[in-house]
Amino acid sequence: MDGEPRTGREATDVRPAAVGETADPVGGRAAVRPGSRSAARRRGRIPVGVAVGVLLVMVLAAAVLLIAGSRHETPIGPLGWTTSEIEGFTDGEQFRSCDFGEAFYSRAGVEDVTVAEGGREDGQTECSGWIAVGDARVTASVIVEPAGEQKREKISSDLPGLEEWTSSGDPGGDGFEGSLAGRPNCRMTGPGSLASVAVSVNGPCSLAAPLARQLQNFGVQLDEEHFAHGLLAVSGPDYLDVGEPEGELSWARYDERIGAASAPGETLDAGNADFPGSTLRLDSARADTLEVCAETTFVLGEDAAGSTTVRVPTLVAVTPNGETSFLSPVEDGLSLAVGEARGITYCGEGVGTIAGDFELLVIPFTFAADADTSRVDEAATAAPDYWAVPVRT
Numbered sequence: 001m002d003g004e005p006r007t008g009r010e011a012t013d014v015r016p017a018a019v020g021e022t023a024d025p026v027g028g029r030a031a032v033r034p035g036s037r038s039a040a041r042r043r044g045r046i047p048v049g050v051a052v053g054v055l056l057v058m059v060l061a062a063a064v065l066l067i068a069g070s071r072h073e074t075p076i077g078p079l080g081w082t083t084s085e086i087e088g089f090t091d092g093e094q095f096r097s098c099d100f101g102e103a104f105y106s107r108a109g110v111e112d113v114t115v116a117e118g119g120r121e122d123g124q125t126e127c128s129g130w131i132a133v134g135d136a137r138v139t140a141s142v143i144v145e146p147a148g149e150q151k152r153e154k155i156s157s158d159l160p161g162l163e164e165w166t167s168s169g170d171p172g173g174d175g176f177e178g179s180l181a182g183r184p185n186c187r188m189t190g191p192g193s194l195a196s197v198a199v200s201v202n203g204p205c206s207l208a209a210p211l212a213r214q215l216q217n218f219g220v221q222l223d224e225e226h227f228a229h230g231l232l233a234v235s236g237p238d239y240l241d242v243g244e245p246e247g248e249l250s251w252a253r254y255d256e257r258i259g260a261a262s263a264p265g266e267t268l269d270a271g272n273a274d275f276p277g278s279t280l281r282l283d284s285a286r287a288d289t290l291e292v293c294a295e296t297t298f299v300l301g302e303d304a305a306g307s308t309t310v311r312v313p314t315l316v317a318v319t320p321n322g323e324t325s326f327l328s329p330v331e332d333g334l335s336l337a338v339g340e341a342r343g344i345t346y347c348g349e350g351v352g353t354i355a356g357d358f359e360l361l362v363i364p365f366t367f368a369a370d371a372d373t374s375r376v377d378e379a380a381t382a383a384p385d386y387w388a389v390p391v392r393t
Helices: 037-043 048-071 083-087 102-107 205-222 252-258 376-381
Strands: 021-023 030-032 110-116 125-133 136-144 186-189 197-201 267-269 279-287 291-299 314-318 324-329 341-349 354-365 387-392
Touching: 083 205, 102 110, 102 205, 125 205, 136 205, 186 205, 197 205, 252 354, 279 354, 279 387, 291 314, 291 324, 314 341, 314 376, 324 376, 354 376
Parallel strands: none
Antiparallel strands: 021 030, 110 125, 125 136, 136 197, 136 354, 186 197, 267 279, 279 291, 291 341, 314 324, 314 354, 324 341, 354 387
């Protein structure tokens, strides 16, 4: 009843208002006054979801730091080599050795590599092997040389990943000083820590591009600017796809002449002005890295000069990649009667830049008395009559 005092359970629901609270005139409960110490205690509590989120961020950050730290301690290169192992080939800045092992060269298409540590007269170190091109092979080398020794120009940019490499010869590796005109040769050097390393091939640069990319990957691994982006960096450097050797043993002068060559056994004019009508027949030829030899039969023509001594022509052997070897008669200054035949053996320096199965051009050539010896090789290779003989080296 209204106005009657509350008793029992109803009475226990009523308590005095505490400090910071006001009495609830309806329910008899105390209400928290804003700004009181009770309200402050409730605002200071961190929600459980926020605490869990902060903890997860801390765990992830620790994991990233752990991964970043371990990345620098494990092999990161394409060959599984650590940076410290690659640094073993350098003096701290430049490469001083090319003895990188069989796997390094084989991945670039170079086989049967031999190492000449400081064996060259100029003190350079050279590692040479073979690159297969069809049924033939050409030599490819890595040469450690003093940086800046050669005059260099930018090479053709059609070799992906090697745009910063330079060449000591014509752009694209179409020839370097001392070679026959247009003979495909390439010698190139990389940037940065690769400035002391040259790649050389007796063919177009595209044949040696995989070898250069292998070296480029070494340089990238050593160059901190490419992969050391702070402790939080978990991605490694951008390595090049090495690829496969591409290209042909294509020397334009050889390609133009091979189709019109005579076969072994055919008789050609010997080109002797003193004895017109003299002929020369190529019976056989062989070639290896030591020497190139040819067996021929010479028949003396008419004696137009009244000479008692016969000068037989020199032979020039030319490979598909433009390497030349001058073959001299083992016996010269022959005394023959008109119409007499004589077997003559010719020999010269071996073929050092190509091996395997290929056709060798054999060109008879007579030196003129006023010949320019610096250009005689080009004059010889332009002679009108010649043979093509299959050889295996």
